[in-house]
Amino acid sequence: MRTSAETESGAFVSLQAVGEFAGRLSLYDEIERPPAPAAGTAGTKTQDLTHVSVRDDRLTEVPEPSISRTASIVNKLALEAKTELEKLTNINKTVKEAVISKLCAIGELSLRLEETPLPQCGPAHTIIVTSDEKADTADQVTEKVRTAVDSRKRRVCVDRLRKTRDQKVIISCPTQKNIEKISGQLKERKGLKIRQAARKLPLVVIRDVRKENTDEDIVKSIRKQNKHATADLDWSSIEVKVKFRRRAKNDLECHPVLEVSPELWRRLVDAGYVYVGLQRRPVWDQSPQCTQCLGFGHTRKYCMGTAEKCARCGGEHKSQACEKRQNGEPPKCINCSRNKLDDTAHGAFSSECSVRNKWDALARARVSYA
Numbered sequence: 001m002r003t004s005a006e007t008e009s010g011a012f013v014s015l016q017a018v019g020e021f022a023g024r025l026s027l028y029d030e031i032e033r034p035p036a037p038a039a040g041t042a043g044t045k046t047q048d049l050t051h052v053s054v055r056d057d058r059l060t061e062v063p064e065p066s067i068s069r070t071a072s073i074v075n076k077l078a079l080e081a082k083t084e085l086e087k088l089t090n091i092n093k094t095v096k097e098a099v100i101s102k103l104c105a106i107g108e109l110s111l112r113l114e115e116t117p118l119p120q121c122g123p124a125h126t127i128i129v130t131s132d133e134k135a136d137t138a139d140q141v142t143e144k145v146r147t148a149v150d151s152r153k154r155r156v157c158v159d160r161l162r163k164t165r166d167q168k169v170i171i172s173c174p175t176q177k178n179i180e181k182i183s184g185q186l187k188e189r190k191g192l193k194i195r196q197a198a199r200k201l202p203l204v205v206i207r208d209v210r211k212e213n214t215d216e217d218i219v220k221s222i223r224k225q226n227k228h229a230t231a232d233l234d235w236s237s238i239e240v241k242v243k244f245r246r247r248a249k250n251d252l253e254c255h256p257v258l259e260v261s262p263e264l265w266r267r268l269v270d271a272g273y274v275y276v277g278l279q280r281r282p283v284w285d286q287s288p289q290c291t292q293c294l295g296f297g298h299t300r301k302y303c304m305g306t307a308e309k310c311a312r313c314g315g316e317h318k319s320q321a322c323e324k325r326q327n328g329e330p331p332k333c334i335n336c337s338r339n340k341l342d343d344t345a346h347g348a349f350s351s352e353c354s355v356r357n358k359w360d361a362l363a364r365a366r367v368s369y370a
């Protein structure tokens with residue numbers, strides 16, 4: 001049994017820790033941004049014993065705190081402080097209630113921070129329908145789809161049916177089973193072509209890995225040598241595959257690009273480094289889309305934008321807090337709007353986005369775009 005004095009000091013230690021973490025969180029933007037090279041110099045170049053060639057000046061070996069991980073620690077501390085405070089009997093009731101309600105608010109805020117988006121890997125349950133009849137408008141294709149699919153009788157659920165300007169109809173369903181039912185019915189209707197939208201997994205790049213590691217060696221290392229990132233991961237549902245290797249500055253090394261399941265992607269990007277053979281190497285998100293400004297060619301870490309943009313409507317707020325979504329308004333893609341494209345009725349991470357698809361193809365191409 002603890003004495004009240006011990007409990008009280010425990011609560012205050014927790015409270016102080018919550019405050020310190022929140023302070024670090026507010027500095028996060030600065031921590032994440034690479035130091036600007038001083039005028040007239042070529043940036044910082046560091047050397048270590050395992051790697052004697054000139055280093056990429058953006059390369060850091062120290063894992064950086066991720067927002068989601070920090071947020072979960074803040075949440076845990078807030079809850080601990082709240083529990084300890086609730087046990088106290090020797091303090092003013094009003095003060096106690098006020099602090100507890102603030103701790104609850106901190107806990108809730110940190111939960112929201114934890115929800116940083118996973119990269120979208122394309123909806124698994126989407127089909128694209130086109131007509132054999134070239135002259136058919138999207139409306140006519142939609143009509144053919146409607147007459148072919150008896151949704152009530154066959155109990156199929158459609159989340160979204162959308163027409164594009166190039167006479168396609170895009171159908172998204174909550175499950176693969178629904179897609180199969182619909183595809184079956186559409187195939188019976190002559191004159192329609194059906195194709196399932198490709199599902200793409202997110203990419204990571206491991207920097208400066210020695211070339212003598214085979215693709216199998218690298219995958220094996222990811223699985224076996226990296227408990228710091230992959231503890232408790234259910235490998236039975238995880239995919240990991242070396243797609244190709246980019247050339248590194250050092251001829252003995254390369255930058256392998258891996259396609260991985262979203263859950264593993266999150267773990268690796270959060271960890272910031274992996275062990276491969278006898279090396280400890282930085283691992284980066286290789287998706288070229290920034291989760292802050294939603295632009296391409298850089299990641300959040302190097303974003304020059306100042307405010308988070310909504311992936312749903314392009315406004316200056318977090319996607320999760322989008323009022324337009326709550327009001328049921330259709331999405332408006334910030335990138336397709338910026339590029340003055342006709343079809344903007346999709347989110348900025350959608351596999352329907354033609355700007356995103358262009359960049360995604362580049363990221364997956366063997367030739368370096370950087």
Ligand SMILES: [Zn+2]
Nearest residue numbers: 290293303305
């Ligand atoms: Zn950006």
Ligand SMILES: [Zn+2]
Nearest residue numbers: 310313315322
């Ligand atoms: Zn919005």
Ligand SMILES: [Zn+2]
Nearest residue numbers: 333336353354
């Ligand atoms: Zn778009």
